[in-house]
Amino acid sequence: MRQAGRYLPEYRALKARSSFLEMVKTPDLATEVTLQPLQRFPGLDAAILFSDILVIPEALGQPYSFRDTGGIAMAYRLETRAQVEALAPPESVVDSLSYVTATLRQLKQTLAGQKALLGFGGSPWTLATYMVEGGSSDDFERIKLLFYTDRGLFDALLERLTRALIAYFKAQIEAGADAIQIFDSWGGIVAGADYAEASLRWIREIIAALPPDFPVILYAKGTGTHLIDQSFTGARVLSVDWTVDLRTARAQLPKTIALQGNLDPLLMQTTPEIVRAQTQSLLEAMRDQPGHIFNLGHGITPQAKIECMQSLVDTVTQWR
Ligand code: CP3
Secondary structure, eight states: OOOOSTTSHHHHHHHTTSOHHHHHHOHHHHHHHHHHHHHHOTTOOEEEOOOOTTHHHHHHTOOEEEOTTSSEEESSOOOSHHHHHTSOOGGGHHHHTHHHHHHHHHHHHHHTTSSEEEEEEEOHHHHHHHHHHTBOOSSOHHHHHHHHHOHHHHHHHHHHHHHHHHHHHHHHHHTTOSEEEEEETTGGGSOGGGHIIIIIHHHHHHHHHSOTTOOEEEEETTOGGGHHHHTTTTOSEEEOOTTSOHHHHHHHSOTTSEEEEEEOGGGGGSOHHHHHHHHHHHHHHTTTOSSEEEEESSOOOTTOOHHHHHHHHHHHHHOO
């Protein structure tokens, strides 16, 4: 989950001098931002590559920026077959995104095996929502209309994204990522029966193309009813949002699949005492259960308080 960002004064200081995109594209800066949360909270187990899921649409020819009012704006809306066919060849993203692999190599060397290094990317479905909607969306009308009315074009786009992500993840693994997290952040907005065709089948295809047994973490927001299906994608870890009851989920899943999650990130805006109590009760619920990786249920918000994060890290690392 996102652990860098605006809640950290040291991140805001860097961002006062360079834009988000400059930081993402400059390996020295991206390395520095990646390491900021670990320097402040040495108890964290893993470094998460500082980048964004939207580097893939950009590498395919559809750049992104941030709206002044919050949220993402893509440079244009992807609407026609001609536009899909005009995207860059999927495998070419590896060359356009050489700054990502350069950052990973630098991180791998700096971390020297002391912390796990996590690479990541968006799911084809989640990336397609941004590309077809033209940015962040409230109703996801366009991507759903495309899925239901022109499955041929929908599949053509998702197939290209799948190929691009396979090449991209292979390059991340080669550059030193110890695990890959796939963010299906908008997996929960499609009707249950259609989730498999809209999103899951592409994720399964990606995981099948990676080295056998390479650890993949799948996070799909709002898909608590699909955990069993997700357990057949080849993902080794399912990362869940805070609406999922971890104990119930644990009981449903095979022991070979680890569960990651799922404290509500909003709690980081409360007090250290509330964070400690909530974290303890989550850990208590999973006492003696196999395969639990403590995590937030989504990314840290800019309003998160440092003292709440400290309380979280202390509570988890001192837990016995
Ligand atoms: O620890 C880390 O920071 C890891 C890096 C990371 C970022 N984005 C950096 C980032 C990761 C893993 C992501 C994933 C990502 N990006 C997702 C999937 C996970 C999720 O949150 O569901 C999505 C949907 C995106 C797209 C995106 N990028 C959004 C929706 C936003 C917020 C836009 C807004 O309204 O502010 C971003 C920006 C972004 N990506 C920030 C960070 C640290 C915030 C930038 C800033 O505030 O300076």
